[in-house]
Amino acid sequence: MPSPLTQFKRVLFGRPLASDRLEHERLNKKTALAVLSSDAISSVAYATEQTLLVLVVLGAVALNYIVPISAVIVGLLVLVALSYRQTIFAYPSGGGSYTVARDNLGTMPGLVAAAALLTDYTLTVSVSISSGIAAITSAYPALAHHAVAMCIAAVLVLMAVNLRGVRESGIAFSVPTYVFIVMMLLLIGVGLERFYQGTATVSAASSPAKPMTFPVGFAFTFLILRAFAEGCVAMTGTEAISNGVSAFKGPSPRNAAITLGWMAGILAVFFLGTSLLARHYGILPSPTETVLSQLGRQIFGPGLLYYSLQYATFAILVLAANTAFADFPRLASILSRDSFMPRQFAARGDRLAFSNGIIALALFAILLIWLFHGDTSALIPLYAIGVFVCFTLSQAGMVVHWLRSREPGWKWRAALNGVGACATALVSIVQVATKFTHGAWIVVLIIPLIILVLRRIHRHYEHFGREVAYNGQAPFMFLHHTVIVPVNGITKPTAGALVYATTISEDVRAVYVEVDPNTSAELKSRWSEWDIGVELVVLESPFRSILRPLVAYVDDLTARGEADLVTVVVPEIVPRSWFGHLLHNKTALFIRTAFLFRPNVVVTAVPYLIGRTARLRDLVTHDQDLEPGPGAGPQSQDAA
């Protein structure tokens, strides 16, 4: 019974799920930590490296700054996590930056947050996947040539998994996160122990090959700030848990808050640990091997532990990309319900996932990967800006929330959120200023563009809603309804159309467009022989067009007031194969298009399926007299 396409879809994405299974698709704390924290935790795979990439320009001495810069970022992380903890309890149904900013600050700040989030979710996928594939190509340099293809394949696999639904992705993805956590703890533990015991083999390349003149004053400050700005990518994903409160099993807010605490703690330890190790082991960024891979190779040696670390890094980065596959479609559906995005994003698909949002995200992410050749370092400067804009708007929104609600403790709550907002606002400015020429300008350009599109969509739906709103009562009235059936022979498809026409109106006229007067004489005589009580109107067509005389005839009918409403009933040949489609004129389609903008004209195609049993066809096949009646030649129907 299901079509081959449906069967293929079922194998790939599973059977449809009923709406009442939605509740069961929620996550417990352990799974939620795996699914929702992976974005934040996985950023240790690239955050230290991006900071080092800037510091290395300043020369060997500057590399020492990696540890204090990381410490400042961890401080910021703790502040933001505390600030968002409050959001979780204030917005138990999911306090995304868009919702919080829109509720408290107004539509425009809400849209800024929405645009920034849409950009960031896309970048989360592109950056995480590129970085994950870099973990693989660090271990197997021979694969480096296929990096872009591997990235795209990974995004497509993620898309397919997410189209199956959120629960299964939770179960499938918990294991690798915990493996990564174990591997990182091992790396940091073993690495620091060996270093402090003096048994570590410190890299020979601990200072840049060409020491540069040490910049001073403004240039120095600027580069340190840029290193800080790049390091801030470690904080991306912090908001994922507060966005996804509703995905937690009950009591959702409490579970979410606990998970947020765990996440912040793990991230802080890993980021600081990685930066310390990089400094102690004198690791420098390299275009062919990630910093984490270099650390693993030096600390574990090229054995099982090293490869486990690389695979775990890859796996958690894929999970991080998966976070965006949960958040982007959810935000798109909220925006869609608020009429800021097309309706198609609002509905859950067969498997209870927001299918269109998932597909759109995959396509955008693939586009970015393709444009930037899957290079993490090229993508990173675009990232984090949107995240900090959202942090700021969300926390500013929370300040307004506390000022309005005046709940117990509103003063210190507002103060906490306010400090957080100021800090992240400052970082946002640093982000744009220091990375502008390195790609940040793209984001500065794209966010307003997205806002324009969202507003345009909203305007369209508002106009539409006002236009179609109906306040009248009982719209029914007498209409003179004339039905026109274009004919070009006495055939079964024509007979079927005439049966339908006489069913829907008393006033039926068969219309024949006369291209060649010789052939029309024959039809006229056959028609009068047939004697079915339907008048045959013959229209001349000196220019051989079928459509123009037909349109003119209908226009004339309505202009003279003979008909209030005209239906054109066209027999439509539905061939069995693509080959048949090439051999039949698409007359029904052309007639439909010709009348589309005509007032009070409706075109109805009565399908005639070649070679298939169809009852409407059978109705006209009960040959009542056995002697051959006025049949039609093989060519007569199709030219109609």
Add this chain to the structure above:
Amino acid sequence: MPSPLTQFKRVLFGRPLASDRLEHERLNKKTALAVLSSDAISSVAYATEQTLLVLVVLGAVALNYIVPISAVIVGLLVLVALSYRQTIFAYPSGGGSYTVARDNLGTMPGLVAAAALLTDYTLTVSVSISSGIAAITSAYPALAHHAVAMCIAAVLVLMAVNLRGVRESGIAFSVPTYVFIVMMLLLIGVGLERFYQGTATVSAASSPAKPMTFPVGFAFTFLILRAFAEGCVAMTGTEAISNGVSAFKGPSPRNAAITLGWMAGILAVFFLGTSLLARHYGILPSPTETVLSQLGRQIFGPGLLYYSLQYATFAILVLAANTAFADFPRLASILSRDSFMPRQFAARGDRLAFSNGIIALALFAILLIWLFHGDTSALIPLYAIGVFVCFTLSQAGMVVHWLRSREPGWKWRAALNGVGACATALVSIVQVATKFTHGAWIVVLIIPLIILVLRRIHRHYEHFGREVAYNGQAPFMFLHHTVIVPVNGITKPTAGALVYATTISEDVRAVYVEVDPNTSAELKSRWSEWDIGVELVVLESPFRSILRPLVAYVDDLTARGEADLVTVVVPEIVPRSWFGHLLHNKTALFIRTAFLFRPNVVVTAVPYLIGRTARLRDLVTHDQDLEPGPGAGPQSQDAA
């Protein structure tokens, strides 16, 4: 009033012409000679060259064979021309090889001729245009890089001219043919005079740079035969006049016969003359300059006369391609009327030309030029085979014609056609045998393929004709007709659909597919408030699909025998812009597709045009009560 596209079409192709202007579009003898003989006459631009290309392999002595080989071909030309003269009078309405072979030998030989002709017309365009552009690049070697692009541009210009209609192309194209005739007479006259007076500067390269060992026996004979086979391209186009008798002004057959005589005479003189000159002036084929260009440069010197010759050569070759633009669409329309090609090729367009045939020919010719990089020598081996197959079938058909008709003089007429048929049959075999590995195999493969496709098309139309043939009487009967209107809110588009539904049947049911039970309660209460006398059926949709419950409901209605015929009336939003199209679900289209293969179900879309005045809309806009009735929110309509 006309759309921008229509206006553009008019500027490019002219205003539509009425059918009764067809008679006036016919050609007089002088114009017909220019239009229909150009194919044959223009072949002197490449026939001598292709023969030399083979002979040069045999060494210096063999080049002497060019003159006797050319003489044999001229003899063959005279024989074929005399033979075709008889066809003109026997088939005054246009005796193409297809018609003659089909009438006298049967369907299969007719199809062989048709397939061969379709191939050859396409090759006529490709070869003539490539060779014409070679005449230009011989004069301006710097343009050689752009040869393929120039070829394609030339084909497109020809296509546009032909879409304007045959008369104008006749007038536009007579002048260059006569210029070419004058230039060739000058070239041959001056060239031979100078040679016999001994004032000619004979080329230094009169013998091949590397004299080869002279092949003997079989190899020698084979190469001489191949040289002959290649030279036979001179005869391509000889059949054009007998195919196009109906394009002549009356008395058509007499005028056509006179024109055929002139054509054969001119071609014979030019071909023999060119071959003589090539021999006397010791011309060798070169990849960068045509033989005719080398002759012109040596005889005229690099002045005005030389450039006139090159331009005239180019012009007549374009005209030769134009012959195919008259013949291919005409043959396609004949095949289409015989149900061997799709219907779309049968009808004359706005300008009385067979538009679809013209466009198809242009596309195939461009494909060939592109595949063979616009290289005349690479295309030539494919050419001429089909022509000689047609010569043979056509003349064999004429033999049968005379044997059947027994008109006065039937014996010598049959004998003449018989000798011609035998000669061309022999040449056909030589063509395939000697050129097989040089590309002739492609034609040997393609002709049967075309025949297969033609037969498959014919079979489809025959089945179709038998299936739709209607012999019943008075198909009308009482049908219980139920109309279903899917609704998702009380909006103007819905009201419009309901107005239409109540007009076409007494039994109308509004159907609401309930995806979210919360929102449906509101609609139900609004509906009972509205009180329009149409029942609201609510269908549950546990899997959130709109279509599946709807299809199940309709299936159930017909299965229980409640309805003989069901019409689903869908309000269809027609947005004003592409942007709007993205924002509205294509629900009407999906519903149409879902019911396409259901028996006795017709889907009718009632268009609602956003922001346009449409009377059916106005019918439901006369708000009868001023207090706000049960209106719909902005989002309710679209999700239907």
